[in-house]
């Protein structure tokens with residue numbers, strides 16, 4: 001049955017027919033979103049704005065209509081992908097997850113990304129009704145060009161040998177010919193998707209701001225969104241949050257905020273500031289219910305917005321033993337400020353073992369990150385004036401909201417008296433000209449700690465990123481020659497960086513991903529701190545892979561028309577990773593091996 005244009009508004013027709021939801025309507029505009037797919041890649045809908053059409057099929061495991069429609073969907077993909085049509089699938093099912101979707105994908109040969117809507121908020125806002133539905137979007141204005149069935153071959157109990165109506169194909173042909181789509185909607189068949197929250201809309205008005213929303217924002221946002229912080233507006237009370245609530249909904253749907261870019265499927269990190277799918281759902285439902293104030297006090301209004309001085313989160317450290325001033329930097333009101341490098345002679349006056357280090361930002365509103373290294377300045381040769389790192393670790397840096405500056409217990413970094421400190425400073429402008437005068441504080445051990453900690457650097461200076469490449473991949477690898485534990489990982493590339501992964505290949509050949517950053521953002525130089533340090537036996541290979549987007553679709557790309565090679569400037573590129581680790585004593589190795597054995601037995605049961 002073809003649904004024709006109705007004289008009645010959709011809601012009214014729904015009432016007359018006694019159906020609850022009506023699905024997407026032709027011409028309706030679809031909002032942007034970002035989701036992981038079943039392989040862990042990250043997709044933003046509006047990224048595909050250079051396509052002539054974006055086709056999405058709603059997928060669900062175990063739905064016969066979806067399984068039967070898939071071969072035809074793939075045929076259409078093969079035919080239309082080269083003509084500028086992007087094909088995606090979307091799963092909003094409560095009962096499916098990445099593991100089960102990957103299994104279904106393997107069994108039925110899906111090679112089209114299945115985007116996983118684990119909080120259901122995207123499916124709810126798209127008014128999805130059934131798996132098997134197909135919708136086609138026009139990237140010119142993100143409106144719905146077609147919504148309904150793929151063709152008329154499948155019905156619930158029967159299938160025809162051949163379709164007689166080819167709705168999706170016809171819609172694409174119309175669009176590619178620049179015509180309006182003749183049949184813009186049909187009735188879709190498939191398995192009904194359960195969106196329990198949709199039937200509980202009324203209850204969303206009683207989600208408690210005081211007990212649920214404000215504490216969530218305090219934990220995940222206020223480190224930056226407070227007075228004088230890097231976040232553009234401070235979450236000082238309910239009124240501010242309510243005013244920005246639609247904007248909050250948008251940045252949460254597109255995963256711009258909170259800034260955390262790791263895939264939760266790999267590793268757990270102590271500095272993780274992301275929202276869980278449940279939290280995302282609660283926050284969005286509260287906003288969609290009109291951001292009600294409700295009863296109770298306002299936890300945000302009670303937060304002390306004073307930043308304090310040194311070691312706020314580790315008061316037991318007290319004042320630093322040494323303070324080194326970083327030269328003042330003028331930050332203009334607007335525009336992009338390229339990384340600034342400052343070289344400062346070490347003023348400690350003797351060789352020391354560093355226990356903790358902290359950057360005290362001069363201007364928290366513009367200072368986006370600091371990376372601190374040290375070494376000797378080259379006095380001759382090609383690299384004259386550059387820093388030769390002394391083969392250990394840096395002294396920790398700064399990112400907004402950073403809480404921990406202590407090196408792990410019994411470990412430290414040796415800082416020689418005659419070294420030079422390098423500060424890589426990144427500022428973002430915020431509409432006001434500022435002067436930043438930051439400082440480095442250092443706490444030292446009285447005597448040499450038990451273990452020396454070091455950064456293993458994985459870089460590849462031979463990278464060549466072709467012009468216009470959307471997903472160019474290169475890697476660097478190193479052998480870990482002694483048993484060690486890994487504490488954290490820092491992936492680093494520049495404007496064209498798109499994704500990054502750290503993995504280990506054990507001596508027996510098995511591979512494990514330690515960190516995947518599917519949505520790398522050069523703005524956020526996050527060090528990912530493993531909650532549990534990772535044991536790696538001698539003979540393990542550490543691999544760092546980076547992907548770049550050198551196309552015009554990458555809004556940060558300064559020039560998509562050139563091949564890009566290695567360089568220190570942001571308009572050049574880097575494949576650089578730092579992995580903080582230390583070697584183990586024989587006793588520790590024995591302990592880790594015994595533990596691994598117990599776990600191995602447990603997991604093979």
Ligand code: HEC
Pocket residue numbers: 217220221222223224225230231232244247248251256257258259273275400401523
């Ligand atoms: C680590 C610091 C940091 C954290 C944590 C953080 N933000 Fe932000 N936020 C920023 C910065 C910086 C910007 C502006 C630039 C940008 O978009 O990157 C921003 C921008 C925003 C904006 C857009 C404002 C606008 O008008 O463009 C919203 C809304 C927002 N954040 C909400 C949140 C919410 C909600 C959370 C927590 C769930 C959060 N942020 C956590 C730093 C942070």
